[in-house]
Amino acid sequence: MSSSLLRSALGIRAKVGLLVGGLVVLTGGLIGFLGYRQTADALLEAGLEEVDAFARTSAVCLGEEVDEKGQDALLLASLPHVSELVAAARRGRGDPETAALRRAFRDLGGALMGENPEEIQIGLFDPVADSWLARIRRGADGGLLPGRWPGPAGPEDRALSGLDPGRPVTLLPFAAGGPGRAQAPMIRAAAPVEVADDPVPAWLVVRIDLKVLYQMVGDQLPRGYDLILADAAGRFLADPKISERLGFLDGGDTLPFLMAPDRLPVTPRSERTGYAVLRPDARGGRVAAAVRRVPLVAAAGASSLRLGVVRGAEAILVGLAEARLQSAFFTLILVGISLLLGWRLASSLAGPLDQIAAAVAEFGRGEPLPPLPEDAPGEAGLLARAIAGMVDQVEERTAQLEEEVASHRRTATSLTLSERRFRSFYHDSPAMFLTTDAGGRLVAANRFAGERLGRSVEELVGRGLLELAAGEAREALAEHLRVAAAEPERRHECEVRLLRGDGAPIWVRFITRRLPGEGETLILWVGEDVTLAHELSEDLDFRDHHDALTGLPNRREVERRLQVLIEHAVEKGSRHALVLLDLDQFKVICDTCGHPAGDELLRQVARVIEAHVDPPDLLARLGGDEFALLLKDCPVHHALARLEGIRAALRSLPFAWQGRRFSVTASAGLVEIEGAGQSVATVMSLADTLCFAAKDAGRDRVQVYQEGDAQLAAFREQMEAVSMITQAFEEDRFRLYRQPIVPVADREEGDHYEILIRMVGADGRVLPPGVFLQSAERFNLSGRIDRWVVATAIDWLKKNPRELERLSLCSLNLSGLSIGDAGLLEFIDHLLADGVVPPEKICFEVTETAAVADIGTAVSFIRRLRDRGCRFALDDFGSGHSSFAYLRQLPVDFLKIDGMFVRDIAADPTALAMVKSIHEVGRVMGKRTIAEFVENDRILDQLRRIGVDFAQGYGLGAPRPIEEPLFGAAGRTEAGAA
Numbered sequence: 001m002s003s004s005l006l007r008s009a010l011g012i013r014a015k016v017g018l019l020v021g022g023l024v025v026l027t028g029g030l031i032g033f034l035g036y037r038q039t040a041d042a043l044l045e046a047g048l049e050e051v052d053a054f055a056r057t058s059a060v061c062l063g064e065e066v067d068e069k070g071q072d073a074l075l076l077a078s079l080p081h082v083s084e085l086v087a088a089a090r091r092g093r094g095d096p097e098t099a100a101l102r103r104a105f106r107d108l109g110g111a112l113m114g115e116n117p118e119e120i121q122i123g124l125f126d127p128v129a130d131s132w133l134a135r136i137r138r139g140a141d142g143g144l145l146p147g148r149w150p151g152p153a154g155p156e157d158r159a160l161s162g163l164d165p166g167r168p169v170t171l172l173p174f175a176a177g178g179p180g181r182a183q184a185p186m187i188r189a190a191a192p193v194e195v196a197d198d199p200v201p202a203w204l205v206v207r208i209d210l211k212v213l214y215q216m217v218g219d220q221l222p223r224g225y226d227l228i229l230a231d232a233a234g235r236f237l238a239d240p241k242i243s244e245r246l247g248f249l250d251g252g253d254t255l256p257f258l259m260a261p262d263r264l265p266v267t268p269r270s271e272r273t274g275y276a277v278l279r280p281d282a283r284g285g286r287v288a289a290a291v292r293r294v295p296l297v298a299a300a301g302a303s304s305l306r307l308g309v310v311r312g313a314e315a316i317l318v319g320l321a322e323a324r325l326q327s328a329f330f331t332l333i334l335v336g337i338s339l340l341l342g343w344r345l346a347s348s349l350a351g352p353l354d355q356i357a358a359a360v361a362e363f364g365r366g367e368p369l370p371p372l373p374e375d376a377p378g379e380a381g382l383l384a385r386a387i388a389g390m391v392d393q394v395e396e397r398t399a400q401l402e403e404e405v406a407s408h409r410r411t412a413t414s415l416t417l418s419e420r421r422f423r424s425f426y427h428d429s430p431a432m433f434l435t436t437d438a439g440g441r442l443v444a445a446n447r448f449a450g451e452r453l454g455r456s457v458e459e460l461v462g463r464g465l466l467e468l469a470a471g472e473a474r475e476a477l478a479e480h481l482r483v484a485a486a487e488p489e490r491r492h493e494c495e496v497r498l499l500r501g502d503g504a505p506i507w508v509r510f511i512t513r514r515l516p517g518e519g520e521t522l523i524l525w526v527g528e529d530v531t532l533a534h535e536l537s538e539d540l541d542f543r544d545h546h547d548a549l550t551g552l553p554n555r556r557e558v559e560r561r562l563q564v565l566i567e568h569a570v571e572k573g574s575r576h577a578l579v580l581l582d583l584d585q586f587k588v589i590c591d592t593c594g595h596p597a598g599d600e601l602l603r604q605v606a607r608v609i610e611a612h613v614d615p616p617d618l619l620a621r622l623g624g625d626e627f628a629l630l631l632k633d634c635p636v637h638h639a640l641a642r643l644e645g646i647r648a649a650l651r652s653l654p655f656a657w658q659g660r661r662f663s664v665t666a667s668a669g670l671v672e673i674e675g676a677g678q679s680v681a682t683v684m685s686l687a688d689t690l691c692f693a694a695k696d697a698g699r700d701r702v703q704v705y706q707e708g709d710a711q712l713a714a715f716r717e718q719m720e721a722v723s724m725i726t727q728a729f730e731e732d733r734f735r736l737y738r739q740p741i742v743p744v745a746d747r748e749e750g751d752h753y754e755i756l757i758r759m760v761g762a763d764g765r766v767l768p769p770g771v772f773l774q775s776a777e778r779f780n781l782s783g784r785i786d787r788w789v790v791a792t793a794i795d796w797l798k799k800n801p802r803e804l805e806r807l808s809l810c811s812l813n814l815s816g817l818s819i820g821d822a823g824l825l826e827f828i829d830h831l832l833a834d835g836v837v838p839p840e841k842i843c844f845e846v847t848e849t850a851a852v853a854d855i856g857t858a859v860s861f862i863r864r865l866r867d868r869g870c871r872f873a874l875d876d877f878g879s880g881h882s883s884f885a886y887l888r889q890l891p892v893d894f895l896k897i898d899g900m901f902v903r904d905i906a907a908d909p910t911a912l913a914m915v916k917s918i919h920e921v922g923r924v925m926g927k928r929t930i931a932e933f934v935e936n937d938r939i940l941d942q943l944r945r946i947g948v949d950f951a952q953g954y955g956l957g958a959p960r961p962i963e964e965p966l967f968g969a970a971g972r973t974e975a976g977a978a
Helices: 002-077 080-091 095-113 155-162 210-218 241-246 313-364 378-403 408-428 447-453 473-486 531-545 555-572 586-593 595-610 636-651 680-696 710-721 723-730 773-778 782-799 801-806 822-832 848-853 855-868 883-887 909-924 937-946
Strands: 120-126 131-138 144-146 170-172 186-195 198-209 225-230 236-238 275-280 286-293 306-312 432-437 442-445 492-499 505-514 522-529 576-583 618-623 626-631 655-657 660-662 666-673 702-704 734-740 751-760 807-814 842-847 871-877 894-897 928-931
Touching (some): 002 186, 002 225, 002 286, 080 131, 080 186, 080 198, 095 131, 198 210, 210 225, 447 505, 447 522, 473 492, 473 505, 473 522, 555 576, 555 618, 555 626, 555 680, 576 636, 576 680, 586 660, 595 618, 626 636, 636 666, 723 751, 723 782, 734 782, 773 782, 822 855, 842 855, 848 855, 848 871, 855 871, 909 937
Parallel strands (some): 842 871, 894 928
Antiparallel strands (some): 120 198, 170 186, 225 236, 505 522, 576 626, 655 660
């Protein structure tokens, strides 16, 4: 019953999970898409409306200015002195009188022009004399000067003779100019001057300089807007370079865009005299342009002015980036709300389900059934009512059976039901049930056994059990059968390899016992499929001696085989060779294309080298991009020849990744194995140094060890110096970072993080530890680095009491050289002696490899600091070959599961089984587990199902400088909600 309830609960929660996930993805995607599109469209729409509004306002402003000058002309024409000047000129009066009237006209015109009327000139034209009677303008010094117009009328002035004197003010068309461009950006406003006793009026003309008015209107526009002014023919009257920049010219200097804006092939804006539209410009971009007719009172046949406003589309869309951020922000808020609602919905369903499960469990223990949430909504309530009804039926049936127990018929019925239940249990139990006679012939089998063995029950019955055994397992199975038949008083166990119907092997652990009774001897076999456990054991054994990425033997196997060859050389006088190959520029490929590209390159390189290696030679991967080649009975000159073939094959390897091609070369160090005075450590170290020397000499070459090689000796001295690390210490260029370690299930009070080290390079770049820690360990500088990290971290905690108060646990890494360093123990004791930093808040991490290298020293070192109150974590657990064997001896508090298993648990069943096994072993031994390389929610969900205590990785928080907040600007993140 409880299993059925569990399946129902899981079904409901799965539906809720799918529903919430769908809502989150749909909400986020829809809001993000609509928000972006609507924001861009709204910005363009608003930008076009703004450009059109500026065009409309500017056109009205310019028209008002021009009309104002016309009104000025009308005012001056109505003055008596002007009329008297015309009459005096027509009567031919003497010069003194005419000159006085002209001076009066000049004074009146000057008063009308103001102090700085550079934009106008005033003249008095007499059509009777067909000439100008007077003209004035203001000079640069502000004084009034005679006008520039000729005395006699020109061709453009004769239009004045045909004007209608009944109109107060007439705006004359532009003067004719050269092809495509007006002669001068001027417009004339003419007002009639009535002359006493004369029907023919004179005309007072105000010439208006449109350039000044254009500049005045243009200055009112915001920055980023351009103003265009053209005449009726579409010719520019001011700033014609704008047309060239915007690409509006059509062959010449005319602007069809301005000549006929109402006839362009675009949709006009409804109920407007102008329109705005996006157009491409000469620079490959787009502009928003709007054109308006300047409202003027024009003469017959004359066209109005055109005024256009232009603005770049890029300027309109400047706010789009901010709008995108706002859209993303609101999308995240809505997604968060969706998650919260989904969580509340799941909780509302999960609560009744938990109550039901608890009630059924209590009922299963023989207690009365507690009240069920039958009024719960949805499937939970339906399930509760069904269970309540089912319990009522069971109780009722039990009462009936108790009443009928005395009846023989009911007893027979009860026995029949019991037999059916037994058969159901027999066939449906998740265990293999087989029954054989003393000779191993199968007389019965359940359905589950048939399913696991890939055969039907009918095929199994009557067949010999030994026929199912695989080869060598038959003899062991026959012996087990004989013992089980001969010793009925005890049960017997065995593990045997059988063959399924399809030929696939299956490992089964059998518990056998002879069935009691007289007559034929029958033996019951109860089996459990342990194939996965065997495969895991084989995989662990393979991983112990092989590289997980390439499948090649690993460093441990190389060192074992190297020891054999050294002993062979000593005993037999034979000569062998060890070659270390290191790929050139491997880091460049990883940095450029990522680690998946690097992994694929390593696999391809392994296949290429394997093609040139035959037994008994050995090819292995030592780690990173470093390979080892052991050549048995191979002198140096033969080894060089074979190595040249391998390097040539690597150079011809066509490695490509996502459209990028890379050349593959390798540097190699070659050491002859002759036995005398050699050891595994010296030969490996020498080959490693030679490989570094080959890289230092220019890469893609082989460095062969020769006794007394001065160049190699100098190179080794240079490496031992490790000047980069030393200089970083001298210049204080090491920095502390920290990365959060968060609880997977239960919330932990306070901060829990690991302290990491970074180096600031000479060029200011922050260098990761992989750049310098390996060299530090190789050349015995890691102890100095450990002391610096421990001292700096504890000092920082002392100087930051708030951080110390909030701290739950701070993890500090110790290298293999530091374990067993009595001086380091005293150093740490001194740092913690003042009691400011509680020792229980400090956890030291040591790698599994370093701990088991000298297990006795490591145990003593760990116990000394644990007695002080500090805690310990075993780092990279699972990567070594003796993980479980030594774990019982190491008094550590935490197991940090190696990231190479954790990062694949969402897709690799073997990795999942490894992590689960490590966690189970740690739990049995009372140790808490921490999973590294947690990069996404899928991995975190698997860890939560397994029950791992803590998680660490970029998916939860990247390393940050110790001075910055632990979780960055986003605030503290809870693993349970990740």
